[in-house]
Amino acid sequence: MRRVLPIAVTCLTGLVVLLGFFGNGDILGGWPNLLVEGAAFLAALALLMGVAHLALAHGRRAVRGEPQAGYSLVLVIAMLATFGLGVVLPGSAELAWVFDHLYTPLQATMTALLAFFVVSAAYRAFRLRHAEAVVLLITSLFMLLGQLAVSERLSPIIPALREWTLAIPVTAGVRGILLGTALGTLAATLRILTGIDRPQALE
Amino acid sequence: MIACQECGHNNPESAQRCESCGAPLGPALYRECPACGALNAAERSTCSRCLAPLTAPPSGADASESASDSSFTQDEPTAGAPQEDDPLADLEGLLPPAAVPDPVSQPSRFASHESSEAERDDAALLHRIATEPAPLGQVRREDAPTGRERMPDGIRWLLYLLVLLAALAPLITGNRGQQWESPRPQTLLLAEAVADIAPGERVLVAFDYAPGYGGELDPLAERVLTDLARRGAVLVAISTRPEGVGLARQVLGRVATFAPDYRYGANYVILGYLPGAERGLRLATQDLAAILPHDDVLQMPWEQLPAMQGIGTLNDFEATLLLTDDGNSARRWIEQVGTQVDTPTYALATARIEPLLIPYQQSGQLAALVGGVYGALEYPLEDAPERHDLHSTDGYLALLGVFFLAAVLANVVPWRMHQN
Known part of the structure; x- marks a missing residue:
């Protein structure tokens, strides 16, 4: 029973939610919606537990004065302050200030660092070791050039070639990825629904 | 390995x-x-x-x-040596001696092979x-x-310094490269579609990008939404990412300052975060009010928001404007919503995922696909809001030069090191 029950629940839940996508969405009444709402609730609960665990772990580090405890202290204070604001004053100007002046600039900073990482990666990728590396180098620099407005002034062929590259070879590759993803998802779903894969089982 | x-x-x-x-x-x-x-x-x-x-x-x-x-x-363990961890050691005295073969004297078939x-x-x-x-x-x-x-440290510092200088290039050159900009067909297609929106018609705007990509998508979003607002369209914002709500508040707040008498509740509404990924979107096509019965800013029911009158499902919008930096998010909207509604979907995407969405644009599932900062530069809008981050044409040009230099150095420096 301990092995069969999780599989049965998984299969049944998966099938109900899957059937909910067919037709007008009213094949099984409100059951698919109820199950999805339950999953969203569980995910929220798991997130809450994860946050609590993170706060406890870093709080413990800060209290014990372990190395780099200062970072843990900042993390706990920032987390509790943001969490408190969100619970007590949802949609308030204070919470908006945290988003505008802390969260957004920090994320933008991390994204801005990508420019340096990309240059480092280009140094490695642009080394002409094989024929593939030559193709990569030419295509990369050509696409970068084609992205610029000045390319049309240099030659009208450059933007046309860029459009062709995006429309034919790149699209062919993307279609392959999309089809592969769809087939992989289908296979993984069938394996879970039929009980071949049991990521939820208590083994 | x-x-x-x-x-x-x-x-x-x-x-x-x-x-x-x-x-x-x-x-x-x-x-x-x-x-x-x-x-x-x-x-x-x-x-x-x-x-x-x-x-x-x-x-x-x-x-x-x-x-x-x-x-x-x-x-x-060498052949003939006694095993220190004998699993039967505790059974000594309990079993008859003859039943336990002596490992020391046991002949090995591989004894003659010296590894x-x-x-x-x-x-x-x-x-x-x-x-x-x-x-x-x-x-x-x-x-x-x-x-x-x-990469040698000296080369690394040189390239990083040049990246910084490339970012500052527009300040030095006065961004003269911007005069070469000319709208691409997809940008013009989007502008024509926006021009067809009549006053009072509703447009659903999905803010599905991270704040980190705001530098790329905010200018484009501001221009298109300002154009819509000036034409009197009603904008309803939604997001399948929690942080998208904050972005909607930022961007629509700025748009409201560029369009006269554009007020929250009457002309635009932020509905909030829509959980549930694929299933949540599919439910929204059936009964949006049941999922998000209140707006996110005033926490008011739809009945008290003039902008929401007459809306029941996603089919009641004239168009969907998808702002995204994530291929999976875009796919969810196109596959779960686009297949269920009769209205067109326009995607404003980062340059990073633009190639991923081209198949959908070619198949007609996306009515237009406009990407990156260039979409904002090319989008035709009179009295467009001034943004310093759009003065970047010369910066991109300089960055291209840095990549060329990186390609040269990547092949010359290792060769010189090998020679030495």
Whole structure:
């Protein structure tokens, strides 16, 4: 029973939610919606537990004065302050200030660092070791050039070639990825629904 | 895996030469942590799992040999030697002596074969790899550039400095490159579609991008939404990402300052975060009010919001404007919503995912696909809000030069190092 029950629940839940996508969405009444709402609730609960665990772990580090405890202290204070604001004053100007002046600039900073990482990666990728590396180098620099407005002034062929590259070879590759993803998802779903894969089982 | 010292390619343990560049390979360079037993790369000074200090790393020509000598401290059982951990030791005296074969006197079929030091090391390595979980940080070790592939510090500083200068280029040149901008067909298509929106018609705006990509998508969103607002369209914002709500508040707040008498509740509404991914979107096509019965800013029901009157499902909007930096998010909207509603979907995407969405644009599932900062530069809008981050044309040009330089240096510097 301990092995069969999780599989049965998984299969049944998966099938109900899957059937909910067919037709007008009213094949099984409100059951698919109820199950999805339950999953969203569980995910929220798991997130809450994860946050609590993170706060406890870093709080413990800060209290014990372990190395780099200062970072843990900042993390706990920032987390509790943001969490408190969100619970007590949802949609308030204070919470908006945290988003505008802390969260957004920090994320933008991390994204801005990508420019340096990309240059480092280009140094490695642009080394002409094989024929593939030559193709990569030419295509990369050509696409970068084609992205610029000045390319049309240099030659009208450059933007046309860029459009062709995006429309034919790149699209062919993307279609392959999309089809592969769809087939992989289908296979993984069938394996879970039929009980071949049991990521939820208590083994 | 054996990482090639020349090019960093990961080769199988059996390889004698690198499969990528043909350089000769040494033996597998693993070292065992004395504290936890995890395998580590030879060049590491601390364990990647427990951070305990490792013994002195091997160096020079003896590196491989010393690594393989010191890697596995486990005593190899030799033929004829007694086993220290006899599993039957506790049963001594309980079983008849004849029933327990004496391992010391037991003949071995392989007794005559003398395995070499290298063979024993290989066998021990195979045993450890097959039974040990992968040490933490192994992926990082495999990806780390080595040998001539590693960028010299001087080159790194030079390229990083040039990236910074490229960002500042528009301040130096006055951004003269912007005069070369001309709208692309997809941008014009979007502008024409916006021009067809009549006053009072509703447009659903999905803010599905991270704040980190705001520098790329905010200018485009501001221009298109300002155009819609000035034409009197009602904008209803929604997001399948929690942070999208904050972005909607930022962007629509600025748009309201560019369009006269554009007020929250009457002309635009932020509905909030829509959870549930695919299923949540599919439900929204059936009964949006049931999922998000209140707006996010005033927490008011739809009945009290003039902008929401007459809306029941996503089919009641004239168009969907999808702002996204994530291919999966875009796919969800196109596949779960686009297939259920009769109205067109326009995607404003980062340049990073623009190629991923081209198949949908070619198939007609996306009525238009406009990408990146260039979409904002090209979008025709009179009295457009001034944004300093749009003055970047010369910066991109300078950055292209940096990439050209990186390509040259990547091939010249290793060659010079090899010559020396």
